[in-house]
Amino acid sequence: MSTLRDIGESGFIDRIVALLSASPEVxxxxxxxxxxxxxxxxxxxVTCDLSMENVHFRRGAAAPEDLGxxxxxxxxxxxxxxxGVPQFLLTSVAAPAETDADELEGICRGVVDVAQHCGAVVVGGDVTRSTGGIVLDVMVIGEAPEGRFRLRSGAKPGDMLAVTGWPGRSAAGFEAEERGIDAPTLVRAHYRPEPRIREGRWLCARDDxxxxxxxxxxxVQDAGHLAERSGLGVAMTSASVAADPELAALCAETGRSIQDYVFTGGEAYELAFAIDPATCGKALAAFREEFGLPVVILGEFSDAFNGVLIDGEAPTERGYEHF
Ligand SMILES: [Mg+2]
Structure with missing residues (x-):
């Protein structure tokens, strides 16, 4: 018998994918x-995401609305x-019978709030009893206007790897809270991430x-997914990571580097993309102008190797692994 721990998340997904049949509509x-x-x-x-108490979140640390x-x-x-453009959400919750109804309503209110914030609406879901903690599953349905969308698999050799916003802040916010360090901007990045809907639409509209x-x-892990699905490798440079005064202040207290948080910190919900080197300078300047948000080049895709390199070496820490 092999357990999930033995085969890992991707090993398990491979087994399920082998069960699926094709359809011309997919x-x-x-x-x-x-x-x-x-x-x-x-x-x-269409996508769905599962959040499990004590795996993805702990109750008590944050407001119920933040968890949702x-x-x-x-x-x-x-x-x-x-x-794409998000339109509809379905939310299922499982909770023990003793759960405070106000708390569970708060979690669901958080789901409704972020949906509305992104121009979408919650249209249904399911509620059931849990024998463990609270489980929250959110399905989102959106549209790719004019049939235009971006996959992970389109990167070309020589493309630059760029990342929007403030990757690393969410993970840093989680750590700040754990250690009782006062860092409200980082903690907010952890609990109230901003899905980059407008930014994603803008980038998708560009042919480069x-x-x-x-x-x-x-x-590291998500740029690795871009590279792998495109049949390429990606070489990153740690010196390219943008200065972030909020992160720098935390690093002074934790003794870790900004690069640590940026490269391996999960739940950032920034966008990482492959862009043509010939036009990326102008494109990124236009992006900063349009959104008032940083966007930096962290690396370059190549067909000379597979996987991820940072400063020429394979990274030791890979980021989040579910099992
Ligand atoms: Mg994703």
């Missing part, structure tokens, strides 16, 4: 941020990663953006 099946489906002349994007926001933001961010993913498991 443009992209498992393996990207969303499934891409043809429905009439529309292109739908964060759980639903993960799925909304997957729609952003494809360049070839592939995209959202950073849920750390830049």
């Amino acid at each position: 443009i992209e099946g498992p393996g990207d941020d969303c499934a891409v489906l043809r429905v009439g002349d529309r292109t739908l994007l 926001w964060k759980a639903a933001a993960a799925g909304l961010s997957d729609i952003a990663a494809m360049g 953006v070839h592939a995209m993913i959202d950073v849920s498991d750390g830049v």
